[in-house]
Amino acid sequence: MLIGHQRIWDFLTKSVQQNRLAHAYLFAGPAQVGKLALAREWAKWQLCEKIHPSLHPPLDKARAKLSFGREGVGFPCGQCRQCVAIERGQNPDLIVLSPRQEEKDGVVKTLEISIKEARELQRQLSLFPYSAVRKIAIIEEAAAMSNEAASALLKTLEEPSAHSLIILISGNLQAILPTIISRCQMIKFSLVPEPEIIAGLKNTAVRENLLKEAVNLAAGRPGLAIKLLAEPDLMAEQKKTAADFTKLLQSSLVARWEMAKVLAQDSAKAQEILSGWLLWLRDRLLEQSGRGDLVISELPNEKSLNKYSVGGLLNTCREIQKTQAILSNPSFNARLALEVLMTKI
Ligand SMILES: [Zn+2]
Incomplete structure (x- = not known):
């Protein structure tokens, strides 16, 4: 299901139709805005038998009777062998590499994408496509790659194969090697x-x-x-997070440090919460700049943010972004980074 991002969809599907496909793309933008969903849907579109009937000649009479669409037009059918295999995570021409998570003593930690995982991805990409024209790899959080994994990927990007396509996804460009960014076509996702x-x-x-x-x-x-x-529990939690945020900005340093301690228990979740703070602050910035028409969310008790000037709001956003960059590197001390943030916002 695709929600929003129509211009990006049109651009990407046209790139395939007009044979202007880059070897690698970098989908950048806020978390949960639809980058992975669009990457998967685009991959499905490229492999779908209904969208590209000429790539998948029918094997038997029964399949020959299937009504195919016009070449390269529409959305993936969701019913052909390629689409079904993707839905089941079993299509050998689509490889999705996501960072693994590990729970230890109640603390959830997102692990780095290791050199071993990067090499396995390279190996799979070097194989000839199983049943389509290309193999597609999606790297779900490019910023989670270890330095060694990023260097290995860089080699693949420098010597691209004619039958592979790599889609990197990231909510944090600051944590990605500039040499990797420069070898990808950047696609920027905005809020919907x-x-x-x-x-x-x-x-x-x-x-x-x-x-x-x-x-x-x-x-x-x-x-x-x-x-x-x-998830109704998550909804209740999100409401509380919104209320807690406005409360936090008026609370004492002791209460703020307590919040840092809680957030540090799960770096991935802390990233999500900080992204939410940035979006709420963005809306307040828009309001204060006279563009209330572009506001997309309301905060409970948001009047408490009125004490912030535009400059103050911008500074707070910068500090949050700096902390997000630190949190994306698992070797840094998350609690210390969050405590520093609490003294600055
Ligand atoms: Zn299909």
């Missing part, structure tokens, strides 16, 4: 306007007010809206 998310989710069987509440809390991130609707 509220009406587009509501339209995309209108067929889900949820009450209208619940849908509106989830979309407001998701602040332009369709992936988060879907998750909030599926």
